[in-house]
Amino acid sequence: MSKFHVSTTVNGDSVEYLCDPRETLLDCLRDKLNLTGAKEGCGTGDCGACSVSVDGRLVCSCLMLGVEADGKQIETVEGIADGDVLHPLQQKFIEHAALQCGICTPGILVAAKSLLEKNPNPTEEETRYWLAGNLCRCTGYDKIIRAVMETAEELREAS
Amino acid sequence: MDYHSPASFAEASALAANATGITRFLAGGTDVLVQLRSELVTPDTLIDIKKIEGVSDITKNADGSWTIGVAATGAEMSEHPELGGDWPGVVEAMDLIGSTQVQGRATLTGNLCNGSPAADSVPAMAAAGVTVTVTGPEGTREVAVEEIPTGPGKTSLSKGELVSAVHIPARGEDGGDAYLRFIPRTEMDIAVVGVGVNLRLDGDTVTEARVSLGAVAPTVLLVEDCAKAIIGSTLDDAALDALAAAASAACNPIDDKRGTIAFRTEVAGVLAKRAAKIAYARAKGEQA
Numbered sequence: 210m211s212k213f214h215v216s217t218t219v220n221g222d223s224v225e226y227l228c229d230p231r232e233t234l235l236d237c238l239r240d241k242l243n244l245t246g247a248k249e250g251c252g253t254g255d256c257g258a259c260s261v262s263v264d265g266r267l268v269c270s271c272l273m274l275g276v277e278a279d280g281k282q283i284e285t286v287e288g289i290a291d292g293d294v295l296h297p298l299q300q301k302f303i304e305h306a307a308l309q310c311g312i313c314t315p316g317i318l319v320a321a322k323s324l325l326e327k328n329p330n331p332t333e334e335e336t337r338y339w340l341a342g343n344l345c346r347c348t349g350y351d352k353i354i355r356a357v358m359e360t361a362e363e364l365r366e367a368s
Numbered sequence: 369m370d371y372h373s374p375a376s377f378a379e380a381s382a383l384a385a386n387a388t389g390i391t392r393f394l395a396g397g398t399d400v401l402v403q404l405r406s407e408l409v410t411p412d413t414l415i416d417i418k419k420i421e422g423v424s425d426i427t428k429n430a431d432g433s434w435t436i437g438v439a440a441t442g443a444e445m446s447e448h449p450e451l452g453g454d455w456p457g458v459v460e461a462m463d464l465i466g467s468t469q470v471q472g473r474a475t476l477t478g479n480l481c482n483g484s485p486a487a488d489s490v491p492a493m494a495a496a497g498v499t500v501t502v503t504g505p506e507g508t509r510e511v512a513v514e515e516i517p518t519g520p521g522k523t524s525l526s527k528g529e530l531v532s533a534v535h536i537p538a539r540g541e542d543g544g545d546a547y548l549r550f551i552p553r554t555e556m557d558i559a560v561v562g563v564g565v566n567l568r569l570d571g572d573t574v575t576e577a578r579v580s581l582g583a584v585a586p587t588v589l590l591v592e593d594c595a596k597a598i599i600g601s602t603l604d605d606a607a608l609d610a611l612a613a614a615a616s617a618a619c620n621p622i623d624d625k626r627g628t629i630a631f632r633t634e635v636a637g638v639l640a641k642r643a644a645k646i647a648y649a650r651a652k653g654e655q656a
Contacts, residue, residue, distance in 0.1 A: 213371065230371030230414065231404065253402045255556075257469055266443065266472040272401045273473065274394075276371055277416065320468065341555045342467020 217278045219244065220288030228275040235259045237275035238285060246286035246315040250344070257343035260316035261285045267323040269342075286315035289322060298322055298360045307356040309347035317343045321357045329365055333358060369411055373419040377503040377532040380415050385505045385528030387413040393530050394418070395439045396473035398466065399482040417530070426451060432538030438477040438531055446471070455536055456650060457545030457564055457643075461492030464549060467556060477531045480513060483521045486559040490517065491582035492547040494590050495564030497537050504529035514580070517587040543568040544650030546643045549582070550635050552626065559583045560627035563615065563639040565647040572602045574648070579611070579640060584619040584632050591618040594640060603648045611644055612637030 212227040219242060226241040235252075238244045238261070247270050250256035254272040261270045262284040289296045298321055301307070308314040317340065324331060324339045331339065336357050337350075345353065370387075374380040384391050389412030392400050403409040417423060423439035426448050434451060442462045445451055452459040465474050465488050479489045480500070494514040502509050505528045516523050516531070525531070545566035551557035562582030567574050579594035593614035601607030621632040649655070 252405050268472040269469040339468050342469045
């Protein structure tokens with residue numbers, strides 16, 4: 210089985226890896242680049258725990274092959290904080306205790322950041338629809354939505 | 369599994385024509401990768417068409433028609449400043465598929481070629497009169513959308529053939545389209561019934577109509593009797609009742625956990641009425 214050489218950018222860093230064409234981007238991020246923030250929940254694009262941004266577009270990294278990442282700009286949950294300084298979304302998630310077991314949290318942070326970049330002033334309904342592809346088995350949705358809405362408000366006031 | 373990313377549709381077609389075993393084309397991958405991961409379909413040859421120039425383009429042509437690239441995503445269609453103004457039904461049907469994440473990758477062409485009877489964009493495209501260009505070893509041909517699926521998971525594309533462009537007709541004056549589906553929840557589900565309606569008016573009278581049903585037969589249905597029921601009418605109650613009766617009569621659904629035969633047949637009529645009213649309002653330039 211011949212492997213493919215992939216050159217891509219993850220959280221601003223140029224990276225390279227060799228992958229089998231059957232390996233997903235999620236496999237490559239976790240097993241080759243040791244970026245284990247993105248989680249495999251379902252592996253079939255239903256749960257959103259593996260959400261990453263590819264060229265500014267929110268996708269499930271389990272529904273994309275590692276070989277397709279060549280030349281792309283990938284952003285994962287590891288790139289959200291600025292060093293030790295948490296992103297406002299991360300800070301709000303802590304304040305609201307918007308996580309229980311934490312498996313869905315990286316995907317929800319990436320998805321929520323993507324929402325606020327496109328729409329700094331979402332309604333609660335828009336936020337709930339945007340995050341409909343991110344499942345939380347602990348069912349802590351209400352705190353998650355409140356944390357996102359409050360972050361959006363604070364970011365608007367700050368800008 | 370061999371992975372290829374050809375630079376042209378001719379090359380993609382040649383690769384597929386010469387491949388042995390199972391071949392799949394990869395656009396958004398939201399079906400192909402699920403089938404691969406769940407070991408339902410493990411392709412021997414996977415041909416990624418996204419390196420072909422222009423495949424993500426959404427273009428309004430000089431005659432008012434649209435050409436949608438085979439890798440243009442649902443998100444790109446929804447965000448397009450003009451496409452949704454011309455063809456709101458096609459765009460809303462595509463937008464109903466999956467989550468934000470799925471919208472970032474899923475394509476009209478993938479939805480069509482996956483061959484699911486419940487594909488949301490397909491009835492909307494059939495109602496709109498969408499055609500696709502098929503590129504194969506013998507050259508290209510134009511095919512109506514409703515002639516692509518031949519049964520669940522099956523298409524009329526032969527070995528070495530692939531869809532290379534999607535063409536939506538010019539909207540023209542006094543026209544409107546709409547797509548509605550029934551699902552047991554508000555989001556993230558597969559259609560139990562889907563109905564696409566596209567019509568044109570002269571004053572208050574319907575002069576042209578196309579009505580298409582999804583998820584109520586092995587393939588999408590373009591129902592001539594539904595169109596006949598409303599052409600020449602002002603979409604009065606009698607015409608709407610005739611439309612609903614024709615839609616229900618055309619149904620040949622399965623019974624499954626998501627909907628019984630009786631339920632799907634009834635709902636097809638109800639949704640046909642509602643979608644026709646929305647398309648009519650849109651043709652009049654009203655918000656709907």
